[in-house]
Amino acid sequence: MILIIGLGNPGPEYQFSRHNLGFLVVDILSEDWGIPLDREGLFSIYGVGEFKGKKVCLIKPQTFMNLSGKSVKLWFERFNPSPDTALVVHDDLDLPFGRVKLKKGGGHGGHRGLMSIIFETGTSDFSRLRIGTGRPPGKERDREAIVEWLLRPMTQDELTQLEDSFKKAEFCIEQYVLCGIERAMGECNKG
Numbered sequence: 001m002i003l004i005i006g007l008g009n010p011g012p013e014y015q016f017s018r019h020n021l022g023f024l025v026v027d028i029l030s031e032d033w034g035i036p037l038d039r040e041g042l043f044s045i046y047g048v049g050e051f052k053g054k055k056v057c058l059i060k061p062q063t064f065m066n067l068s069g070k071s072v073k074l075w076f077e078r079f080n081p082s083p084d085t086a087l088v089v090h091d092d093l094d095l096p097f098g099r100v101k102l103k104k105g106g107g108h109g110g111h112r113g114l115m116s117i118i119f120e121t122g123t124s125d126f127s128r129l130r131i132g133t134g135r136p137p138g139k140e141r142d143r144e145a146i147v148e149w150l151l152r153p154m155t156q157d158e159l160t161q162l163e164d165s166f167k168k169a170e171f172c173i174e175q176y177v178l179c180g181i182e183r184a185m186g187e188c189n190k191g
Contacts (some may be wrong), residue, residue: 001048001079002177004029005059007068007090007113009151016159018133019065019150022089022113025131025169026058032170033058042078043071054177068113069120076121084180086126087173090114093146095132097158098165102172102185103128127181129172131165 008014008023016024030037035049035058046059061071076086083104090113095101105125108114118124139145154162168188175184 001085002054002056003059003075003079003081003086004056004173004177005061005072005075005086005088007065007088008060009064010060010062013153014151016153017151018091018154021091021131021133021162023060025089025129025166025173026060028166028170029173030058042074044075051174051177056177065116066112067116069116069118072117073120076123076126081126083125083127087129087176087181088114088117088126089129089131089169089173091133091150092130093133093135093150095130095134097132097134098162099130099132100165100168100172100188101130101132102176102181102188103130104181104185127176129169129176131169 004026006022006026008020014020030047033049033051035047037045037047037058037060039046043063044059044061046057048057050056059075061068063070090111094109104127107124108118133150136145136149172184172188175187
């Protein structure tokens with residue numbers, strides 16, 4: 001079983017925020033791969049199905065971003081995943097808006113969701129798909145401005161700008177599922 005875990009915050013007020021890019025990608029996969037997110041458990045909404053013969057589980061933790069590890073820990077205990085079988089999809093302040101990048105393992109980079117996962121599971125040995133949010137213009141280091149930037153709904157123009165990013169994210173995840181993290185990084189991190 002390959003776990004695709006999108007990070008975000010539950011609730012309609014956060015649905016289209018930058019912090020919910022992981023949720024948005026999982027929603028796209030659910031629709032395009034025909035895997036409904038129709039189950040609840042392990043503090044998550046999830047769906048199980050197949051993509052080109054590979055069994056996958058699409059997961060949206062419902063614990064709020066800063067407590068994502070509470071849910072992910074239970075998934076990791078159940079499936080004992082490796083970097084080739086657990087991919088966390090999340091927003092990243094340090095990448096330009098819309099940039100998509102695959103990464104194998106690493107630290108949390110100040111991301112509270114990753115921080116929670118690493119703390120709760122005791123490992124950073126999982127793969128990540130990072131989607132850039134950029135930082136708020138003129139307030140790149142202002143903590144309050146950053147929180148507001150991540151949590152407020154994006155404009156329709158911003159969502160339109162992300163369409164190509166979502167296509168690339170889906171392509172990268174498909175490569176990950178079919179070929180593993182090393183080959184997928186080679187395909188997705190070019191340029």
